Amino acid sequence: xxxxxxxxxxxxxxxxxxxxxxxxxxxxRLLEMGMVPGASVKVTQLxxxxxxxxxxxxxYSLSLRSTEADLITLLS
Amino acid sequence: MKPxxxxxxxxxxxxxxxxxxxxxxxxxxxxxxxxxxxxKHGQLTTPHGVVELIDLPGTYSLAAQSPDEEVVANVLxxxxxxxxxxxxxVVIVDASNLKRNLYLVSQVLEVGLPTIVVLNMMDIAxxxxxxxxxxxxxxxxxxxxxPMKANVGGGVTQLNAALMQVVxxxxxxxxxxxxxxxxxxxxxxxxxxxxxxxxxxxxxVARYNWIRGVLHGIVFQVPSTRSHFSDRLDKVLTHRVxxxxxxxxxxxxxxxxxxxxxGPLQDMIDNGVSALGEWxxxxxxxxxxxxxxxxxxxxxxxxxxxxxxxxxxxxxxxAFLEDCGYMARAAFLMDRLFARIGLSGKSFIxxxxxxxxxxxxxxxxxxxxxxxxxxxxxxVSPLMSCSARLPVYTLLxxxxxxxxxxxxxxxxxxGAMLFAMHALGFAVAIPIxxxxxxxxxxxxxxxxxxxxxxxxxxxxxxxxWRALDRAKTFVQSAGTIILAMSVVIWALSYFPTADHNYFxxxxxxxxxxxxxxxWDWRIGMSVLAAFPAREVVIAAxxxxxxxxxxxxxxxxxxxxxxxxxxxxDGAPLFGLAVAMSVMxxxxxxxxCGATVAIIxxxxxxxxxxxxxxxxxxxxAYLAAAIVYQVMAxxxxxx
Amino acid sequence: xxxxxxxxxxxxxxxxxxxxxxxxxxxxHSQSGCSHCPANHLNSKK
Numbered sequence: 001x002x003x004x005x006x007x008x009x010x011x012x013x014x015x016x017x018x019x020x021x022x023x024x025x026x027x028x029r030l031l032e033m034g035m036v037p038g039a040s041v042k043v044t045q046l047x048x049x050x051x052x053x054x055x056x057x058x059x060y061s062l063s064l065r066s067t068e069a070d071l072i073t074l075l076s
Numbered sequence: 077m078k079p080x081x082x083x084x085x086x087x088x089x090x091x092x093x094x095x096x097x098x099x100x101x102x103x104x105x106x107x108x109x110x111x112x113x114x115x116k117h118g119q120l121t122t123p124h125g126v127v128e129l130i131d132l133p134g135t136y137s138l139a140a141q142s143p144d145e146e147v148v149a150n151v152l153x154x155x156x157x158x159x160x161x162x163x164x165x166v167v168i169v170d171a172s173n174l175k176r177n178l179y180l181v182s183q184v185l186e187v188g189l190p191t192i193v194v195l196n197m198m199d200i201a202x203x204x205x206x207x208x209x210x211x212x213x214x215x216x217x218x219x220x221x222x223p224m225k226a227n228v229g230g231g232v233t234q235l236n237a238a239l240m241q242v243v244x245x246x247x248x249x250x251x252x253x254x255x256x257x258x259x260x261x262x263x264x265x266x267x268x269x270x271x272x273x274x275x276x277x278x279x280x281v282a283r284y285n286w287i288r289g290v291l292h293g294i295v296f297q298v299p300s301t302r303s304h305f306s307d308r309l310d311k312v313l314t315h316r317v318x319x320x321x322x323x324x325x326x327x328x329x330x331x332x333x334x335x336x337x338x339g340p341l342q343d344m345i346d347n348g349v350s351a352l353g354e355w356x357x358x359x360x361x362x363x364x365x366x367x368x369x370x371x372x373x374x375x376x377x378x379x380x381x382x383x384x385x386x387x388x389x390x391x392x393x394x395a396f397l398e399d400c401g402y403m404a405r406a407a408f409l410m411d412r413l414f415a416r417i418g419l420s421g422k423s424f425i426x427x428x429x430x431x432x433x434x435x436x437x438x439x440x441x442x443x444x445x446x447x448x449x450x451x452x453x454x455x456v457s458p459l460m461s462c463s464a465r466l467p468v469y470t471l472l473x474x475x476x477x478x479x480x481x482x483x484x485x486x487x488x489x490x491g492a493m494l495f496a497m498h499a500l501g502f503a504v505a506i507p508i509x510x511x512x513x514x515x516x517x518x519x520x521x522x523x524x525x526x527x528x529x530x531x532x533x534x535x536x537x538x539x540x541w542r543a544l545d546r547a548k549t550f551v552q553s554a555g556t557i558i559l560a561m562s563v564v565i566w567a568l569s570y571f572p573t574a575d576h577n578y579f580x581x582x583x584x585x586x587x588x589x590x591x592x593x594x595w596d597w598r599i600g601m602s603v604l605a606a607f608p609a610r611e612v613v614i615a616a617x618x619x620x621x622x623x624x625x626x627x628x629x630x631x632x633x634x635x636x637x638x639x640x641x642x643x644x645d646g647a648p649l650f651g652l653a654v655a656m657s658v659m660x661x662x663x664x665x666x667x668c669g670a671t672v673a674i675i676x677x678x679x680x681x682x683x684x685x686x687x688x689x690x691x692x693x694x695x696a697y698l699a700a701a702i703v704y705q706v707m708a709x710x711x712x713x714x
Numbered sequence: 715x716x717x718x719x720x721x722x723x724x725x726x727x728x729x730x731x732x733x734x735x736x737x738x739x740x741x742x743h744s745q746s747g748c749s750h751c752p753a754n755h756l757n758s759k760k
Contacts, residue, residue: 023274025141025445026523031280032137033525034176039284044307047316051412052421052524054314059204059297060173061310061528063408065415068523365718368725557736563729567722608737673740 004076006041006055007069014042015074022071034058035072078119079243080128080160084148084184085168086177087134088401088529090196093538094168094224095131097232115158122236124243130159133442136176138183139276142445152187164190164242166235171201171208171223172530174295178287179280181217182253190247192238194231195223200530205298212294218250255282306530310405314528319409326397331498332491334389335470341385349378350633368566371622376562376615379634381554383467383611384547390463391543394432399534403428404526411524417506418513420524423453427505430460431498432546434671438678448517454678455512455688456505458671461498461663463546464610468662469497471614475635476655476713500663504695557608562615565605569619579620593661593697594654594704596643603661608669610662652713657704665696 009015017039020027034057035041044061045054052063085091099118116131132151133144140146150156152165167184169177174195184191195210214221220238224231241247255264263278264285313319353374360366397403403425411421422444430437437457444450461469473490481488513519569579583597590600602616614634621637641649666672666689676685707713 020277023276026525027274028139028276028280029136029141029523029525031277032139032179033527034179034284036280036284045310045314047412049412050415051316052408054310054408054528056307058175060176061306061530062525063404063411063421063528064525065411065523068525363718364722368722557733560729560732560736563725564733567726567729608733669737669740 004074005070006043006072006074007053007066009041009043009074011043011046014040015076016040018073018075020071021073026068027071030064030068030071033062041072041074077160078126078128079163080130081164081166081239081242082130082132082151082162083166083168084132084152084180085134085194085196086136086170086180086527088527089134089168089170089177091134091168092131093535094194094196094232094235095129096538098235099129120236120239122240122243124240127239127243130162135180137180138187139279142443144442152184152189162189164192164239164247166192166194166239168194168196171195171198172204172206174201174206174208174291175284175287178290179283182255182283182286185217185219185250186252188249188252190242190245191219191250192235192242192247193217193219193221194235195221197225198223199225200532204304207296207298209294213290216290216294220247253286255279255286304530309531310528313402313405314408316409316412319405323406323409327498328487328492328495330390330393331494332488334386334393334466335488335491335494338385338389342382345384346378346382349374349381353378364570367570368563371619372563372566372570373559375618376566377554377559379614379618380467380558380611381551383470383614384550386466386470387463387550388543388547390466391432391546392539394429395539395542396534398429399532399539401529401531404528407526408528413506414509415521415524417510418519418521419449419452419509420522422522422524422526423449423509426453426457427460427502430457430462433462433464434458434460434668435674438671438674441678444522446519446522448519449522451679451684452509452512452517454675455684455691456508458666458668458675458688458692459501459505459508459664461501462610462668464668465497465662467611467614469494469659471635471638472655472659475638476650476652497659497663500660504664504699508691553609553611558612558615561605561608561612562619565612565616565619583620592701592705593657594708595657596649598641599649599654599658603658603667606667610667613662613667653704653707656707656713657700660703661696661700663696664692664699666692 004015006015006017017035017037019037020030020035039058042056043053044056047053050066052065053069054061054063055069056062083091083095095116095118098120118129118131120127120129130151132148135145135148137145138149138152140149147156151159152162154161165184165187167181169181181193195208195213198208201208208223210221210223220241222231222234222238224235238247256262257264263275263282313322353370356369356374357366360369397406406428407421407424409421410424414421414423423441425443426437426440429440434457437460438454441450441453441457444453473493477490477493479488479490565579568582569577571577579601580597583601586600586604587597590597590603595603598617598620602613602620605616606613617638618634621634621641638650643649672685672689675688676682679685
């Protein structure tokens, strides 16, 4: 089973967070901001060609780039 | 010693609004020693004596990543140099986003200080269909919880009472949350399988598990099929095409509005200044004193004071944009471009603030985590055209750019020109950032993880207060530094004789230097004299072009003086080409003593301050020379 | 006439002293972490 990552979702799709990879400052910030196992994320806005994406994370809007979204693994 | 209580919370929780409501104007703003983190203090008088309130920078976590967050953690633990140990903490949380906000609360409860939780934005939560059982929350957290509305309606009295209890020692230190085994130091994350072994992940999981437990059964969300107003607005405002188009239109409208709305007010001030000049002229005996008062003082200061309405309008606009939540959207839109040049969209926020004034802009870079990225942002922020450049632009545009309007006056050529001058600084900043990130401040592109706060109606009182405060500063500077510089310039151009004066002698000496820009010595000297404060350039021009406020039959004395100015051979001095060259020089140069000083302070080195001044001056000179020479070559606007 | 020149002279000297003091203060300000620049009031970030 291939792992589903946050940056593979399309606009409007919803999923549940499985875990955040890595232990660097970006991973730490993502975890603190609520990207913990069990949290629900919904992609609200995608900008193609390397622009950031906007997600709704447990009720608030968060923006992040594809490189950061790549750290977030989802339950499929 | 006065007891001290700190206010902290996530960014965008309305912490500062609440702090201002409690302390009013009795605030002191400063820096913590050794670090460039703002230290904001206010005082609250209670029946038990005066309490010192400390407004800490917004933070998501006590595990610090930026210098701001580090200070917050140190102040709480009583380790911060320059700060006394605290008597208590007030944590402000956003009721519409309780889950994430309680993360910080869970950390604060472990610090071991009497704690009060303020549940702010209850009205926004209610609108989103969230109901919270406050009494139950209070019981579960073990600390007082005070509900409050976003624009600080009720609740302030309750908070005041709670603060008094803290001072009186009636609030107990909360029980630690106890998420960590005291012996092994292991987090009670419940599961070590999925989240790996990183202690960071385990801490986050443990805390969010605790939050889930706290909120279980006391927070109710009415499921709504309708999307929130904020989300719908975001669909348009952050759209990669429409969002950008709207951003440009908002900016265009802003500059056109500054132009047309401020006009009548400016005329009023102008008429007042002329009347004062005439009145003085009618009773003072002629002589050197009358010349000083009329030409030096009234002519110099009056010509600058006229621009007060424009500056107030610009500040109103920027303050409104900052407070309504739009800045984060602009940062989101710009991230794609900024990622290409090696920064993140976050750097756009200080740059946008710099359109009001570079000083708060440079200070707003403190939220940028990486030191090098912060320095790059600081170095380009002064390129954004601040309100002090506005008088120069509007004067020269009014004098030399034709007044054509379209769409019933909504959009005009002059307003578009003003917008173009502001866009220039931004356009130049892009390649400069690119170069800096590849040479002196080399580094990887920073990550971009940013919260987009919900839109809210800014408190008009707060926005108005900031604009008024700026107006006060402007009038103050007109009455002090601009007045003094006007007198000095007047004196230089009056002695030894009006025809052979010191100002002209110095001017003739530097004329070869400014000749390539199409300037004569009067323009050159006026620009040089403006180093202490940019606005001085208008006063200096008024003096060096011999504007007489008293005998002007209409109010546009300086405007006409510029239009009628000639070279010694009788050829007109100004045309569109020279006006453009002056404006472009002003747009890109660093003629502001205060900006150089703040860069020195924020980077803690003269090297960077000197670098900013040098590169901007060279850039301004070259750009102005190229534009003038090209226009002259093709015979445009001469 | 002399009285006028005296007043003007005093005003000019005052202005020169003020401008020098101001620049000196700004320089000092950049050295330390003082706070009285107007801009600090604007920086009311949440």
